[in-house]
Amino acid sequence: MTRIVLHEVGPRDGLQMEKQAVPTDKKESWLRGLMDSGVDIIQVGSFVHPEKVPQMADTDELFRRLQAGKKSPAVLSGLVLNEKGVERGLACGVEMFCMGASASDTHSRKNAGVGTDEAVPRIVAAARAATAAGKRVQVSVQSAFGCGFEGPIPEPRVLGMVRAYLDAGLRNISLADTAGHAHPALVERLFGAILRMDPGVELACHFHNTYGLGMANMFAAMRAGVGSFETSIAGLGGCPFTKVAAGNVATEDFVQALQLQGLRPEVDLERLIALARDVVAHFGREMQGFVYKTGPIKAKERA
């Protein structure tokens, strides 16, 4: 079995949704905690215009702080939208660049300002720039499993984008369930189709837990051969008091699930739970995670 790679995205995907920006020192303390927990990759933030997403205005500063004397083996990733983002990221110490285009034309126009057909070459150009600089790169297809604006996304459309990435030599590919419409059968089908296109591709997944299927979709992805899983501490990003709760599966919930199956025993679950509780305390509201509420299943109780 492939080693399961844990990619923490709460500091980016979670915090960008919060109305109030989290102080940089607080973010830094959470990020350092994550780096010490044994999680493999941590998405520190995104490189977007600070007027558009003020919550991410300190991304460059955070990378500089975390890179100063860095000893942790955790890979620090950043989300970029274009080549300009890659330049910013290279200047402050991004180790892995994540970027993507949406399979939904409507979502792409709202999010990236251009339709899918224009967004894909832009992403490919940014990915090539980051690759040329010797950095790790992950390219994604957003809204791969359906879209709140457009409804179902034809599978050939998703696979066509994957083909464009593969043809550009990009072999670390993520499918993102932006709207939360994915279900296990679709997850197995789409990832299976990609592996038939290129059995050597590195696959990643990003599921929003909007309708309660996040964990089931992750296990479906694991069966399909996906190796890298994006989660967020405490389930950050979802809010029980908004209409659509759209966080990822909580990192600590997924880590406990893996450990119940004998996987990734070295990851520090207790530390992740303490971190999740600190995040929850900071925001003062319950989040989607389960294990930070219940505490872990004790080692002696595990089947």
Added chain:
Amino acid sequence: MTRIVLHEVGPRDGLQMEKQAVPTDKKESWLRGLMDSGVDIIQVGSFVHPEKVPQMADTDELFRRLQAGKKSPAVLSGLVLNEKGVERGLACGVEMFCMGASASDTHSRKNAGVGTDEAVPRIVAAARAATAAGKRVQVSVQSAFGCGFEGPIPEPRVLGMVRAYLDAGLRNISLADTAGHAHPALVERLFGAILRMDPGVELACHFHNTYGLGMANMFAAMRAGVGSFETSIAGLGGCPFTKVAAGNVATEDFVQALQLQGLRPEVDLERLIALARDVVAHFGREMQGFVYKTGPIKAKERA
């Protein structure tokens, strides 16, 4: 593929956990709504001593009300602990008797007053009495996937109980994850082992969503060949403000998940969501379900 059977257990497993008893009229209105929604089996209540579980004191009365002029094809099930419970259930119109013994000796002593070895023959006797009366019967192994008191439960112990049930001619068998410790690999292994013992057995599952694995475990059970799934409306039974939130997966979340995969399209999801919202409004606190908060994925948006 086997038809997926939906067994609603909220009115029993959920309401028995609530501090305040729900008025009988309110329960009746929820039960009638469930009967009209297209769910296959509904667990109306349990036959326990009213001093022990006062929330279930009106179970006989509810069965009598629902049986008067009943037209719905929904099967009304009741939980019993022994032959006396079967007598009570036969007198008021129970159509399907559910009963079980715990694979954890400690849990069995706390719950049934006797250890597993004494509990199993008691359950077999009750099951035979109900079968002899021409009723449907489902026998379960509680704490089949681990126990908060005893920790891991040896798999041969669970399979030994299943063997005792099979030898008694009982072929509708449920495994219950009382503590919420189940994980997909264990679910597939245990149910797979039972199907190898008797490929014709009817299998059911009951997962508590304590650690966020309920839905993933249900999909694992489906793959393993389980046909009947116990869920609770709104995820009733869990409480976000208690230390261990131990509800089942929400019925409406599971129904939407099935419908995304083309299964059970005739079940009235909108009605289930309205019911879940009425349950939540009654208790005045958020529950574990997702879809009652977000609304359904619209038909035109489904992949």
